[in-house]
Amino acid sequence: MSRWLDDPLLSVEGLTMRFGGLTAVSDFHMRVGRGDITALIGPNGAGKTTVFNCITGFYKPTQGRLALAHADAASTHDVDALTRSGRRFASMGGRDLFLLERMADYEIAARARVARTFQNIRLFAGMTVLENLIVAQHNALMRASGLTFFGLLNTPGHQRAEAAAVARAVGWLERINLIGRADDPAGALPYGDQRRLEIARAMCVDPVLLCLDEPAAGLNPRESAQLTALLRSIRDHDGVSVLLIEHDMSVVMQVSDHVVVLDYGRKIADGAPQEVREDPRVIAAYLGVDDEAEVIAAESEIARLAGEAP
């Protein structure tokens, strides 16, 4: 019963990212199940954000293939055919298939419909909360405004599209309890609200995959609980798959359906949260070596050194 194996939305194969001599991620494989909340965890510097940046196109991977299939899982045959064709994306057998490693960052958001948030919040601070959510619907509005020409004349079609965009934004503001602050600048919101707004903004892109880089960082326990509820509703209500990087283990264990653990750029565990939590390699890498064992080792070392001394 593992959706990430049966029906992967995104499959990452052999992802390697080198920065000069430093290999941040090496030969990394993972699958993101359709309709799952997948957590990517690991100690600081393990290469989680690098994987994120490769998926969302902000880095061009040194090696590897990142195949994303809308609607339902693509066959290996189709993915190979697309890889050989040299194209970035194609519609094969009625489903849209994307090779993310070949696409530019904005194309990944606009065409492959992968939206993301950032570790250090990147809202448009000088624009209002509502404007932030409207900018996220740029491509749909751009089409409705006839690449600005119809928009200049303010045609009914453009007006309807703008009204629909505002309605969508209002819907999201109600869900994240920010409707009262719609006309305030985003930069004036408290930190926790900014985090939620950034998630709502990413959701306004109308994604199939939402990538969240440490969404719970800096949140108090109450806000963390709200976040957990929001992530669940995004999965269940909107049917959007979520991939998140997170250090807050309580959040990870509560919401995720699937956990992937990275350490020093390599995958060390992959499975359901319960399995991963009990994996000795994860405990060793992520939580450090057991305290007691460490103390015993240190004591025996001291005893050995003391015995050697004349």
Next chain:
Amino acid sequence: MAAPTAPPRSRLQTALGDAGFAALVTFGLSFPLLAFRTEQDMQNRLVVEPRWSWSLAAVLAIFCARLLAGLIQDWRARALAIPGALVAIYGGSLALGPSFSAGALTACAGLVLLALAFPLDARLRQAPAPAARSEGSDRSRLFALGGVLALFLFPFVMLTLLGPAGSLKWINNYGVQILIYVMLGWGLNIVVGLAGLLDLGYVAFYAVGAYSYALLSTTFGISFWLCLPLAGILAAFWGVILGFPVLRLRGDYLAIVTMAFGEIIRIVLINWTDFSNGYAGISSIPRVTFFGVPFTANEDGFAALFGLEFTPIHRTIFLYFLILCLALLTNAVTLRLRRLPIGRAWEALREDEIACRSLGVNTVNTKLTAFALGAMFGGFAGAFFAVRQNFVSPESFTFIESATILAIVVLGGMGSQVGVALAAVAMIGGTEILRELDFLKHIFGGSFDPAQYRMLIFGLAMVVMMIWKPRGLISTRAPSIFLKHKRAVAGSLVREGHG
């Protein structure tokens, strides 16, 4: 007595009733004013002469206008119908008078425009109702309308107060000169203020526009009205040419490359003498005409045609209105674009380019359109500059011009249309006022020329400004859309952009 359920009156009935009432009122008013004329006859007696045709014409005109206004209610459809009706009337009068065929053709074209307004109105009326207006918007709208009206009346007021000779300086040196810089400031505001791309070579597009008109008109004899859009298109093209190499640059690097671009254009104009005649420039560029009627003292000149006494101020006033309309066009387009996805994308780009890309905004296209549109308005201003001076040379397009325009944008408050206009008035008007301060000669001696100190004064003013109002005259940002309340965004939250 009244029918229990009166059938709803159709739009036509309502409009007819309304128009009939308006016609009745017109008749009542025009009856004593227009329908009679007193004249002295041979015996010096005052006799009343009936002039029913005038009254009838007024009644008919009001009836038709009111009927059309009742039937066509959307302002955009009216914008189509009014010129259509005017063209039809002009064509009709032409057909009755000098040339029947040309007049009939014009009248038909006008009637077609008028006819098109009806289906357009019907379509537009089905559109959803616009969102609620903010509390302050009516007042600011009134203020803007008053300002525009004052600008339109300015030359006439000056003319009546100071006469043709005395008002020339005010209309030309203050009016036209300031408006050129207002327009340039508004054009650059798109690139620097909205998109946050620091452009130190804006004068290049001004030069492209000016040389476009100069060369096209002197070489091929193309009229100004055709050259004006061409100059804009050519400048926009050069904007894209500049945009491509600087797409990946930010901050200081962007500023240096744009500055170099401005210098390259100028140096090419100096050295490519076959093309641009080098330092000598291009002279005897055709002067502006009143839609084909030249401003000369001849019989077929503007003054003779309208039965006025010839004075050179007519051309200056026309130039004033021309640049006023161009500047207002720049402003209207910019304000509209700010409320469209492209304008919001520009501002989002200024706020955070990475976030823009994560939301699927094509930053390449967004930057290029900003460069192209900003350049286009620079090109329009350049063509106007050439037709005003009827001489262009590379001397007019030095780096100091770019710096002045940028200073206007920064001083005004980046992104604020009103601020930019105020800064242009202060900077360009300030220079002109320095020339007026002759009384200072009595204090500092005869050789003192205050205009020589303008750079010093501007430098000081800039330093003072940056201490007291570091974000410019108008530092707040007006949101492009709002749900309930339109609240300005504090300047400290708005980013200046990365370039």
